[in-house]
Amino acid sequence: MRNLINVSSSSASKAQSNIGLGGVGRSKKHESADKQVAGEAIYVDDRPSLRGELHAAVGQSTQAHANIISMDLSAVKAAEGVVKVITVDDVPGHTDIGPVFPGDPVLAIGKVEYIGQPIFAVAATSYDLARKAVKLAKIEYQELEAVLTVKDALAKQNFVRPPATMKRGDSDSAIAKAPHQLSGEIIVGGQEHMYLEGQVSTAEPTEDGGMNIYSSSQHPSEVQKLVAEVLAIPLNKVLVDMRRMGGGFGGKETQAAPWACIAALLANETKRPVKFKLGRMDDMIMTGKRHPFENNYTVGFDEQGQIQGINIQVNGNCGYSPDLSDAIVDRAMFHSDNAYFLNEARVTGNRCKLNTVSHTAYRGFGGPQGMMTIEMVMDDIARHLGKDPLEIRKVNLYGEQGRDETHYHQTVEHNNLPEIINTLEQTSDYQARRTAINKFNQENSILKKGIALTPVKFGISFTAQHLNQAGALVHVYTDGTIHLSHGGTEMGQGLNTKVAQIVAEEFQVDVDTVASSSARTDKVPNSSPTAASSGTDLNGKAAEAAAKIIKQRLIDFACENYQVSQEQVRFENSNVVVGEQVFSFAEFAQIAYMARVSLSSTGFYKTPKIHFDRATGKGRPFFYYATGASVSEVIIDTLTGEYKTLRTDILQDVGHSINPAIDLGQIEGAFVQGMGWLTTEELVWNEQGRLLSNNPATYKIPAINDAPEDFRVALLPDAPNREHTIYNSKAVGEPPFMLGMSVWSALKDAIASVVDHKVSPALDTPATPERVLFAVEALKAEQE
Amino acid sequence: MTTSTVRFLLNNDDVTIQNIDPNLTVLQYLREIQFKSGTKEGCASGDCGACTVVLAELDAEEKQLNYKSINSCITFVGSLHGKQLITVEDLKDGAKLHHAQQTIVDNHGSQCGFCTPGFVMSSFSLHKHNQTPNRAEVLEALAGNLCRCTGYRSIIEAAITSSEHTEQDSFAQHYQQTISKLIELQKLPKPVLSGNNHQYVAPKNIDELAYELTNEPDSKLVAGGTDLALSVTQNLAVIDKLVYVGNVEELTTMTETESDIIIGSALPYSKFIDTLHHYYPELGDMIERIGSKQVRNTGTLGGNIGNASPIGDMPPALIALGASMTLHLNGEERTILVEDYFVDYKKTVLKPSEFIKSIQIPKPTAGQTLKLYKISKRIDDDISAVLAAFFIEQKDDSDKTKITNVRFAFGGMAGIPKRASATEQVLQGKSLDKESVAQAKLALATDFQPMSDVRASDKYRMKVAQNLIEKCYLEMQNRTIETRVMNYA
Numbered sequence A: 001m002r003n004l005i006n007v008s009s010s011s012a013s014k015a016q017s018n019i020g021l022g023g024v025g026r027s028k029k030h031e032s033a034d035k036q037v038a039g040e041a042i043y044v045d046d047r048p049s050l051r052g053e054l055h056a057a058v059g060q061s062t063q064a065h066a067n068i069i070s071m072d073l074s075a076v077k078a079a080e081g082v083v084k085v086i087t088v089d090d091v092p093g094h095t096d097i098g099p100v101f102p103g104d105p106v107l108a109i110g111k112v113e114y115i116g117q118p119i120f121a122v123a124a125t126s127y128d129l130a131r132k133a134v135k136l137a138k139i140e141y142q143e144l145e146a147v148l149t150v151k152d153a154l155a156k157q158n159f160v161r162p163p164a165t166m167k168r169g170d171s172d173s174a175i176a177k178a179p180h181q182l183s184g185e186i187i188v189g190g191q192e193h194m195y196l197e198g199q200v201s202t203a204e205p206t207e208d209g210g211m212n213i214y215s216s217s218q219h220p221s222e223v224q225k226l227v228a229e230v231l232a233i234p235l236n237k238v239l240v241d242m243r244r245m246g247g248g249f250g251g252k253e254t255q256a257a258p259w260a261c262i263a264a265l266l267a268n269e270t271k272r273p274v275k276f277k278l279g280r281m282d283d284m285i286m287t288g289k290r291h292p293f294e295n296n297y298t299v300g301f302d303e304q305g306q307i308q309g310i311n312i313q314v315n316g317n318c319g320y321s322p323d324l325s326d327a328i329v330d331r332a333m334f335h336s337d338n339a340y341f342l343n344e345a346r347v348t349g350n351r352c353k354l355n356t357v358s359h360t361a362y363r364g365f366g367g368p369q370g371m372m373t374i375e376m377v378m379d380d381i382a383r384h385l386g387k388d389p390l391e392i393r394k395v396n397l398y399g400e401q402g403r404d405e406t407h408y409h410q411t412v413e414h415n416n417l418p419e420i421i422n423t424l425e426q427t428s429d430y431q432a433r434r435t436a437i438n439k440f441n442q443e444n445s446i447l448k449k450g451i452a453l454t455p456v457k458f459g460i461s462f463t464a465q466h467l468n469q470a471g472a473l474v475h476v477y478t479d480g481t482i483h484l485s486h487g488g489t490e491m492g493q494g495l496n497t498k499v500a501q502i503v504a505e506e507f508q509v510d511v512d513t514v515a516s517s518s519a520r521t522d523k524v525p526n527s528s529p530t531a532a533s534s535g536t537d538l539n540g541k542a543a544e545a546a547a548k549i550i551k552q553r554l555i556d557f558a559c560e561n562y563q564v565s566q567e568q569v570r571f572e573n574s575n576v577v578v579g580e581q582v583f584s585f586a587e588f589a590q591i592a593y594m595a596r597v598s599l600s601s602t603g604f605y606k607t608p609k610i611h612f613d614r615a616t617g618k619g620r621p622f623f624y625y626a627t628g629a630s631v632s633e634v635i636i637d638t639l640t641g642e643y644k645t646l647r648t649d650i651l652q653d654v655g656h657s658i659n660p661a662i663d664l665g666q667i668e669g670a671f672v673q674g675m676g677w678l679t680t681e682e683l684v685w686n687e688q689g690r691l692l693s694n695n696p697a698t699y700k701i702p703a704i705n706d707a708p709e710d711f712r713v714a715l716l717p718d719a720p721n722r723e724h725t726i727y728n729s730k731a732v733g734e735p736p737f738m739l740g741m742s743v744w745s746a747l748k749d750a751i752a753s754v755v756d757h758k759v760s761p762a763l764d765t766p767a768t769p770e771r772v773l774f775a776v777e778a779l780k781a782e783q784e
Numbered sequence B: 001m002t003t004s005t006v007r008f009l010l011n012n013d014d015v016t017i018q019n020i021d022p023n024l025t026v027l028q029y030l031r032e033i034q035f036k037s038g039t040k041e042g043c044a045s046g047d048c049g050a051c052t053v054v055l056a057e058l059d060a061e062e063k064q065l066n067y068k069s070i071n072s073c074i075t076f077v078g079s080l081h082g083k084q085l086i087t088v089e090d091l092k093d094g095a096k097l098h099h100a101q102q103t104i105v106d107n108h109g110s111q112c113g114f115c116t117p118g119f120v121m122s123s124f125s126l127h128k129h130n131q132t133p134n135r136a137e138v139l140e141a142l143a144g145n146l147c148r149c150t151g152y153r154s155i156i157e158a159a160i161t162s163s164e165h166t167e168q169d170s171f172a173q174h175y176q177q178t179i180s181k182l183i184e185l186q187k188l189p190k191p192v193l194s195g196n197n198h199q200y201v202a203p204k205n206i207d208e209l210a211y212e213l214t215n216e217p218d219s220k221l222v223a224g225g226t227d228l229a230l231s232v233t234q235n236l237a238v239i240d241k242l243v244y245v246g247n248v249e250e251l252t253t254m255t256e257t258e259s260d261i262i263i264g265s266a267l268p269y270s271k272f273i274d275t276l277h278h279y280y281p282e283l284g285d286m287i288e289r290i291g292s293k294q295v296r297n298t299g300t301l302g303g304n305i306g307n308a309s310p311i312g313d314m315p316p317a318l319i320a321l322g323a324s325m326t327l328h329l330n331g332e333e334r335t336i337l338v339e340d341y342f343v344d345y346k347k348t349v350l351k352p353s354e355f356i357k358s359i360q361i362p363k364p365t366a367g368q369t370l371k372l373y374k375i376s377k378r379i380d381d382d383i384s385a386v387l388a389a390f391f392i393e394q395k396d397d398s399d400k401t402k403i404t405n406v407r408f409a410f411g412g413m414a415g416i417p418k419r420a421s422a423t424e425q426v427l428q429g430k431s432l433d434k435e436s437v438a439q440a441k442l443a444l445a446t447d448f449q450p451m452s453d454v455r456a457s458d459k460y461r462m463k464v465a466q467n468l469i470e471k472c473y474l475e476m477q478n479r480t481i482e483t484r485v486m487n488y489a
Helices: A033-037 A074-078 A127-136 A150-155 A171-177 A220-231 A257-270 A280-286 A325-337 A367-385 A389-396 A417-427 A430-443 A495-507 A535-562 A585-594 A660-678 A735-755 A769-783 B026-033 B099-106 B116-129 B135-142 B153-164 B175-186 B206-215 B228-233 B269-279 B281-287 B293-298 B301-306 B314-321 B421-427 B434-447 B458-477
Strands: A054-060 A066-072 A082-086 A118-124 A138-143 A159-168 A180-188 A200-205 A211-215 A238-242 A274-277 A293-301 A307-317 A344-352 A447-460 A469-476 A482-486 A514-516 A569-572 A575-578 A581-584 A600-606 A611-613 A618-620 A624-637 A643-652 A710-715 B006-010 B013-017 B052-058 B065-071 B084-086 B192-195 B198-201 B220-222 B241-244 B254-256 B260-264 B324-329 B332-337 B342-344 B355-362 B368-375 B386-393 B405-411
Touching: A033 B099, A033 B116, A054 A127, A054 A257, A054 A280, A066 A118, A074 A082, A074 A127, A082 A127, A082 A257, A118 A127, A118 A257, A150 A293, A150 A307, A150 A344, A159 A325, A171 A293, A171 A307, A171 A344, A180 A367, A200 A257, A211 A220, A211 A257, A220 A238, A220 A257, A257 A274, A293 A367, A307 A325, A307 A367, A325 A344, A325 A367, A325 A447, A367 A389, A367 A447, A367 A735, A389 A417, A389 A447, A417 A430, A417 A447, A417 A624, A417 A643, A430 A447, A430 A624, A430 A735, A447 A735, A469 A495, A469 A535, A482 A495, A482 A535, A495 A514, A495 A535, A535 A569, A535 A575, A535 A585, A535 A600, A575 A585, A581 A585, A624 A660, A624 A735, A624 A769, A643 A660, A643 A735, A660 A710, A660 A735, A660 B153, A735 A769, A769 B458, B006 B175, B052 B116, B052 B175, B065 B116, B065 B175, B065 B293, B084 B175, B099 B116, B099 B153, B116 B135, B116 B153, B116 B293, B135 B153, B135 B293, B206 B241, B206 B324, B206 B355, B220 B228, B254 B269, B260 B269, B269 B281, B269 B293, B281 B314, B281 B368, B301 B314, B301 B355, B314 B355, B314 B368, B314 B386, B314 B405, B368 B458, B386 B458, B405 B421, B421 B434, B434 B458
Parallel strands: A054 A274, A211 A238, A307 A344, A482 A514, A643 A710, B006 B084, B198 B241, B220 B241
Antiparallel strands: A054 A118, A066 A138, A082 A118, A159 A344, A180 A293, A200 A211, A200 A274, A293 A307, A447 A624, A469 A482, A469 A600, A569 A575, A575 A581, A611 A618, A624 A643, B006 B013, B052 B065, B052 B084, B192 B198, B254 B260, B260 B355, B324 B332, B324 B355, B368 B386, B386 B405
């Protein structure tokens, strides 16, 4: 640069009260909001098509489990527009793209293990022609026995990974000695992610045999690695660029990679760019979902309803391959206590292998399915003792020493759930409404109301220790603007906004001067997936570290150049104050540049304190817990099973919120998504293993009338995280998802009212109107 | 001079299209031909609303514009003729966001942003009709737009606060010019489109329509296309000839006689819902739960009946009401009862080249009751597991409780929408009481053997259908008690 840009010499004061200019703590709008509402935000499928771009589609298995006897693809090859057809034999490198353990062939290798499994791939001149061509294949199968139920998998010990156990004390004798015993089982349904933007990747061959990938992925580094492996090229030849996703929710953690790999394989063969976009139905058939679980428990408890001992078994339906199932079933086991002290406990987790699509990460990562068992236990104990379930929940919360150790031997510190629940009980008017509801139920024979308050305690950190690291890259330019890259991906959660606020806060400049870029594997390498609610915790810290390095260089330079002490250099109001002199940030950046000070830095962060030994089932897998609670009131129709959520109150601990508006949005959205999981979202497979709920006409996520009519969400005030997280905030992505359990429990409360709450209704999920009606009918029959 | 063209306004630009495959949807046209990628494909089946755009149409008097939200993913490009197509990119006035956009920003109503353009357009359309919508009206307008991120609260607030903005937008400023331009387009001869050896034609009157169908009986009639387009976008079908009926004058009118409401088969729901609501409030309420606003803005009675789906919501209601329909075959017309239209699963009495002209719904008279129940997993935009329609006449002056005539029709219980004849027999001539209701419930089990599918089990269908008879009875016993969760607030 011979000539620097003109900048003003100092900025007028813009500082607001006691909040820093950068805006940490302020409700800044989402960095893409203006573009999103105007249709200007570019998603992968919106990128201008590249010269010669082809479109991919795959031929899918029609069998749940079979050997492939023969494959006649001649009609596919001859079809209009088809440029290339490949099978696994055409893969130059690795043929298995399992993210942790092997088991996921990029294209079928001699056999198929679920209906919809990709067998061969086509590149054609248009999206429609590619999709039409793959229908023309003639494939002969030799059918093999398919395992299609969890019970069958358990009976056959058909597992994708070995079972595991976590233990504290001697649960069997604790249960036996307890004054009361109960047992029960529950089927917890899975969930389709239903991100509004389906899976999509574009692969563009580069001049050196490499590949540029534009992918809607939560894990660009893994896409990079898998593309390099299938092509048998080094990682430095693959670049993955990810500007934004139209939703992820875990569904683009591992599930984005196959389509990027197939696009790359076809691009490599044709030397042309290839886009692979899954149509909605294909997406729903070919990508994994939240694991369905079938859990059971045996509990012993005292007269107060306090648990003395418990055995819990969680059985995850993992589908045909391991994918992330080991960690997901682990997390179900970790969260089998939810917020409650289990005392002497044994939690066993099975990873059942079924001939369906391989189930995968989904917001909560098995945690929600684990929590459902213990919430069922709370309701069951309450009905057994004739008490309000809230009383049982309170009496079982983690407490002081002696009641503060989990079944995996982590001490629950800084537990604020008693306070959260008591506050929420007051602010939601729980007791008065309980009375009003009882009165309503006495007066109404068809419609019945129910109410429930359920807590959530969710462990924060990847349970795979090495993933708890992040990198960032910050540049300061000579006009004072800042460019920010970090290893996290933006899927709508506002990560880029929060991290930009953190960087702006560090320099005390306006957040609008910080531009977030795509997550790119050439800017921040070896990144972890944006998952486990960790995005801001990890990447915010890494970006802060990078900014601090640059800031320190500027301070050192100022001290040297102006003979001042470090304390005399301050960043405030977009200015750098050096002793008596005031420079605009831009001006000072230029002065530093002219003095040859580096204005760019990487930053790095790794989470402290965490460790876990899977062999013994002991350790501290979580840096801290995120907590919250919700109260929902529902009304049901005892003749049809139809229902509606009338009101929901939520109190969530997000620590010191970096952006309250974004956190509120996460909480509201997570709650409704969690409620959908437990109510209307029903995955249905037929007896052949074919997914019937394979489009949004048959799979119903909450629509606008499903959101609670009266929806009151609050952040726990004055509650900085006592662990040293970024600005003492707490993770918010997943924890509030499980607040949806209050709706399920409230439905059960309403159902139980038909027998004066004397029986705890069994209510598997999703609690569709059908299940609600049959639960009502079952109680009525029991009464007769 | 029939040149092969379709003409419309793309925002303010006069656009002529030709040599385009008429199987192309408006969404594909926008994204692939106009390179306007602001409108998103979420499902390509009309279920999510991410692709929502707005069409401005002239009203019958050519004095006003009717702005309607539609799903561009299931609308064929030919139906744009003579209309103004407005997309999310058109709303900004220079650098200034439209209030339908700004309020979403201000309320933090976009997260991943993929559904956002659709919500913007639904909200824009709503405010064109209703500058100060209340919460219920906002919910009705936005129920066809799915959001997976926000939980909707922020979007609802945005749409409600949008009414605080009263300044004229660019569409209001150009209102008269747009009307003039559309009037010019209306004067053109009937639009035709051909491309890829596929044809599209939009006759303007019933004779032209009859002519097309007589010449080419295999032509596919398309009105809203909310069902037909799925065969193209989901099943990859190719339609050789599309005949658009949305411009046929005789099929797109509603008239009332002393005794009947006569609804053209190609008239969208949104044009007759208010009238039906006036005469039959429960029918109006039920229609508000058919599809979504976008679907009701284009979907028609002719389509809902014509495709003979066992799960269409209107046929059972029409059967219970004793509605009739007029069929037209090359100048000849016949009128039959709606219930006689259905023969078997997806089979009807319609002859080749014959089409549905209109549906006649009798107006209510004293002593009649219509009860409608739509049972589905989700309140909004869901296909019924069971649709029950109960029509009861009590016209005996000496005994007002005595049922003098009864028609119970169900959807979702059989291969076709069907009356429960054994159940009706039980009730005919009796009063509704515990005993007759119990008998009716038993009789229903002989009327139907429902099936299990993705929406519901056979057992649930039967149980809920039986319970609905009981519910109907309880509601008639006591007309003041609250019995429906949908209405409970």
